[in-house]
Amino acid sequence: MDEVEVPSYFLCPISLEIMKDPVTIPTGITYDRESIERWLFSSSSSSAAACPVTKQQVPADCDLTPNHTLRRLIQSWCVINASRGVQRIPTPKAPVSRSQVAKLIREAAKSPQMKLASLRRLKSIASHSNANKRCLESAGAVEFLASIIREPEVGPVTDEALSLVYSLHISDAKLKSLAETDFAGSLTRAMQIGNYESRAYAVMLLSKMLEASEPAKITSQMTTNRLFAELVQVLRDRTSPRATKAALKLLVHLSLLNRNRIQVVKAGAVPVLIELLLEHTNSSSEDIKVCEMAMVVTDALCQSAEGRAELLNHAAGIAVLSKKMLRVSQLATDRAVRILLSVTRFSGTPRVLEEMLQVGAVTKLCLVLQVSCSSKTKDKAAEILRMNSRSWNDSPCVPSSVLASFPSS
Numbered sequence: 001m002d003e004v005e006v007p008s009y010f011l012c013p014i015s016l017e018i019m020k021d022p023v024t025i026p027t028g029i030t031y032d033r034e035s036i037e038r039w040l041f042s043s044s045s046s047s048a049a050a051c052p053v054t055k056q057q058v059p060a061d062c063d064l065t066p067n068h069t070l071r072r073l074i075q076s077w078c079v080i081n082a083s084r085g086v087q088r089i090p091t092p093k094a095p096v097s098r099s100q101v102a103k104l105i106r107e108a109a110k111s112p113q114m115k116l117a118s119l120r121r122l123k124s125i126a127s128h129s130n131a132n133k134r135c136l137e138s139a140g141a142v143e144f145l146a147s148i149i150r151e152p153e154v155g156p157v158t159d160e161a162l163s164l165v166y167s168l169h170i171s172d173a174k175l176k177s178l179a180e181t182d183f184a185g186s187l188t189r190a191m192q193i194g195n196y197e198s199r200a201y202a203v204m205l206l207s208k209m210l211e212a213s214e215p216a217k218i219t220s221q222m223t224t225n226r227l228f229a230e231l232v233q234v235l236r237d238r239t240s241p242r243a244t245k246a247a248l249k250l251l252v253h254l255s256l257l258n259r260n261r262i263q264v265v266k267a268g269a270v271p272v273l274i275e276l277l278l279e280h281t282n283s284s285s286e287d288i289k290v291c292e293m294a295m296v297v298t299d300a301l302c303q304s305a306e307g308r309a310e311l312l313n314h315a316a317g318i319a320v321l322s323k324k325m326l327r328v329s330q331l332a333t334d335r336a337v338r339i340l341l342s343v344t345r346f347s348g349t350p351r352v353l354e355e356m357l358q359v360g361a362v363t364k365l366c367l368v369l370q371v372s373c374s375s376k377t378k379d380k381a382a383e384i385l386r387m388n389s390r391s392w393n394d395s396p397c398v399p400s401s402v403l404a405s406f407p408s409s
Helices: 033-041 068-080 098-108 112-128 130-138 141-149 156-167 172-179 183-193 196-212 215-219 224-237 241-254 258-266 269-279 285-301 305-313 317-324 330-347 350-358 361-370 375-387
Strands: 022-024 030-032 048-050 057-059
Touching (some): 141 183, 269 305, 330 350, 330 361
Antiparallel strands (some): 048 057
C-alpha cells in the first residue's frame, strides 16, 4: 500500500488518509465521514465548528451529503490496485434515521423483553458513529432512557439504559434539561442499589450534569446525606478510575458549601481520601489529577473541627500530607500546607507537633520556603513554623541546616 501512489483527491483533508465514506459538508469540502464527524463532535462550541479547510463556521448538526461519485471512484481504484496490496473499501452503512430510532422506542413499550432488545439495538446503533449518537438524542432517546432509569425497580434494563445514556455524550443543553427534572435523584438511587457498572455510570452522569448546570438544581432533587454516603462508597470500592474521578469532582463542588462539609465527614470521607492518597504514586497524569482533587476535598473538610479530628485519628493522616508536599504538583503542595496550617492552628497539641516532626512534615515546610512555591504557600508554611518554633527548635529530628531556615518569631 505504501508503494502505491494515492490520488490526492482520495485523501481526507483532516487525516490525510484514504477516504472510506466521503461526505460533503455545507462549505463544499469533502471529508471522510468518521474524521469530520469527530471534528464537529469534539468542537469546543456545542453549536458550531469551523470547516478545517475554509475556516467557515458550520453547524455541529449539519447535513453530511454522501459523495457517491467519489466513493465509487475510490472503490474502483482499490479494485484496480488489488494486486499491489490495496484492499477494497466496503460500501458504508447509511446513518440511522430519526424514524428508525422512534420505531425502536415504540417497540420497547410492548414488553420487558422488547425493551431490553430495543436498548441493545440502540446501543449498537450509537456505537457506529457520532452522527448516530446525535440522531438518537434529537429523536427523543435521552428522554426515553431517563424514563427507564426513573422506574422504581433496578435491573438489567436499568443497567443497559445507564450505559447507553452515558455513551451518547449528550449535549450540555440536554443535560441542563435533565437537571430541571428529578433525574439526579434517580441517579442517586441507582448509585445505591445498582451493580458496580451502573453505579459508575450514575456517578459519572451526575458529574457531567453538575458541570452543565447549577449545583443547587442538582442537589435540591436529592437526599444529600444519601448522596454523600454513596459517593464515599464509590471511592471506597474503587469502582473504576473514571468513577473515582467523577466522585471526587462532585465532592469538590459539594464541599464548597459549609453546611455540606460535616455531612461529608460523617459519611466517612476523610479516611477514604487518605487511603486514596496513599495508593496513588504520582506516576502518571491521571494519578496527579486524582491526588489534586483528593487534596482539595480533604482541605475543605479540614476547615471543620470534625474533619481535622478524622484526619488526626488516622495513623497516616499527617504522614500522607508530608509525603505529597513537593512531590505531586504546586496545587497539592498548597493544599497540604493549608491543611497543616488548620491543624496546627486549631488542633496543635504536643502529640500532633511531635508527629509532624517524626514524619518529616517540619522538614518539608522548611523546604517549601527554599523552593519556587507561590508566595501564599510560603507565607502559610512560615506561619506554621513561627507558631511552633519553640516546640521544634531543640529537636534532634530537625537538621541544623533546616533549623537555619526557620523564620524568626
